[in-house]
Amino acid sequence: MARALYVDIDLIHLNPTATYFPQLIEAAVPDVSFYGPGFSSPDLLAKGLLSWIRETGPYEVIFIGPNSPILVENLDDEVIRSTLAYMRDYTAHGHQDSQIVAFFKDLFAVLPEVDIKHRIATSLNFDYYGATDVQVQRLQDWNLTLIGPNEQFVRPLAELPDFVSQEKHFQRKKARLSDCWFDFLHAHPERVVTALHYVLPSEFSHTPIHLRRPVVAVPGVEYHLRKEANVALRRAGIRIASKWYFHLFRAANRLGVPVYGHPLGLHMYNHCFQRTLKTSRYVYTARGGFGLPIRKFFEIPAAGALMLCSPCTGYQELGFTDGVHYHSVEPDALPGVLQELSRTGAGHDVAVAGRKVAANNHSLQARAQQIALCLQALTNGTYRGARWRQGQFFIEER
Structure with missing residues (x-):
């Protein structure tokens, strides 16, 4: 070399x-x-x-x-x-x-x-x-x-x-x-x-989804499709994982507190973010308008959650197949899919398969x-x- x-x-x-x-x-x-x-x-x-x-x-x-x-x-x-x-x-x-x-x-x-x-x-x-x-x-x-x-x-x-x-x-x-x-x-x-x-070894979790909180998380900034997903979930009365740390850090930053400019602040934010992924049963994300493969498309399956998403460009080429490693869901259909998953208790095999692709291909x-x-x-x-x-x-x- x-x-x-x-x-x-x-x-x-x-x-x-x-x-x-x-x-x-x-x-x-x-x-x-x-x-x-x-x-x-x-x-x-x-x-x-x-x-x-x-x-x-x-x-x-x-x-x-x-x-x-x-x-x-x-x-x-x-x-x-x-x-x-x-x-x-x-x-x-x-x-x-x-x-x-x-x-x-x-x-x-x-x-x-x-x-x-x-x-x-x-x-x-x-x-x-x-x-x-x-x-x-x-x-x-x-x-x-x-x-x-x-x-x-x-x-x-x-x-x-x-x-x-x-x-x-x-x-x-x-x-x-x-x-x-x-x-x-x-x-x-x-x-x-x-x-x-790519994802780090510390970002993987093997906690099965039936031992996780029966909530859906929608992490990150509310881009168009994520915003629509949150609106649909609230209308349906479906429990959404709290993003208190996200709102707290944004408010502190706007007030001039350097929460993103200190190692402790960055560590605390990432710890809270990772904890949300690793303790939530379902996590939803979506492509932005430009369709780029943002990091969430790798870190969510690595964390062992059942990923529901509007997939990014080229996602299947990267090894992720709809219905096998994640579920492709548009925001308006998200409440119905979650209600069906909760009724049947399904999703464990899909979450495990998604984590394995993240480990084998994208660690x-x-x-x-x-x-x-x-x-x-x-x-x-x-x-x-x-x-x-x-x-x-x-x-x-x-």
């Missing part, structure tokens, strides 16, 4: 995908070294990235982690301010702003010219539909490969459902939505190390093995992309 360098800022996020990305890469590439704020001493950072590469290299692969805004159009003052504001309000770390800014500027100066053949940036949490031609051109100019969803999981704008126009995410960026990212993915499968969200270790296979073909010069087909992961090689 090739020697690799991981470059980024070490941060704790609310979303475990970003927090544990370094561990994912280390599991995929054992011979990897780390550089950046939180990984390196101030003295080493002052010398710069190029000095570190010269002293510790050579490397065949360089990974740019999720906390470095490598895919922005330009690293201007506005981008730096917004990035620092996000890190201050929604991540936990002990780095000074000046240290982060110096690291960003050094990275942007060094990366285009560095003598490392494979340059890989993560797009797992990237805003695909808001991407611009300038950002796509950045991929070409800097010869970047991506770790993230391939075109199987990103649909053209013309295929999105009508309700997408009602979502806040759509309204905020509707003036700049385009298919340029989808077009790039479709044209260049060899530039994508296909990977989606951190499984995702690391998939990435390792892609990297082996990439460094061999034979990689032409990777695809999911009915729960099987295939590398396409020359």
Whole structure:
């Protein structure tokens, strides 16, 4: 396996995908070294990235982690301010702003010219539909490969459902939505190390559903379909698991309490979230208008709950079959499905089967093995992309 360098800022996020990305890469590439704020001493950072590469290299692969805004159009003052504001309000770390800014500027100066053949940036949490031609051109100019969803999981704008126009995410960026990212993915499968969200060992639960609270949880922000589901459940008088921690943290954040900017606050929130998944008999989630495979489609079955959902794009290709590993339910039909499940006591086998798919296909270790296979073909010069087909992961090689 090739020697690799991981470059980024070490941060704790609310979303475990970003927090544990370094561990994912280390599991995929054992011979990897780390550089950046939180990984390196101030003295080493002052010398710069190029000095570190010269002293510790050579490397065949360089990974740019999720906390470095490598895919922005330009690293201007506005981008730096917004990035620092996000890190201050929604991540936990002990780095000074000046240290982060110096690291960003050094990275942007060094990366285009560095003598490392494979340059890989993560797009797992990237805003695909808001991407611009300038950002796509950045991929070409800097010869970047991506770790993230391939075109199987990103649909053209013309295929999105009508309700997408009602979502806040759509309204905020509707003036700049385009298919340029989808077009790039479709044209260049060899530039994508296909990977989606993953779940950690601590997120799995084997408590059978008959020993759980007979409630349905609808976790997360009330996007259009989740909001409709909550309305339908309340009208039917069906018991919904409380999201007291969600509302408490949002209220505290609006009052200026840095609940998302401290390790203890992030730990408490994630503990409450996981406890809800692991103690509720049923958990409902739904695709947003853009249809992307958000993390809930993996962490809910991992937690052992019976998942009821409006599935995301490509869900069956990832190994999840309706009626076998989850139940596909639109919001207006949710009360009737829950009443039938409560009457018959069914659902145990479906919940167990869903957890097994999450463990076999979408755990951190499984995702690391998939990435390792892609990297082996990439460094061999034979990689032409990777695809999911009915729960099987295939590398396409020359």
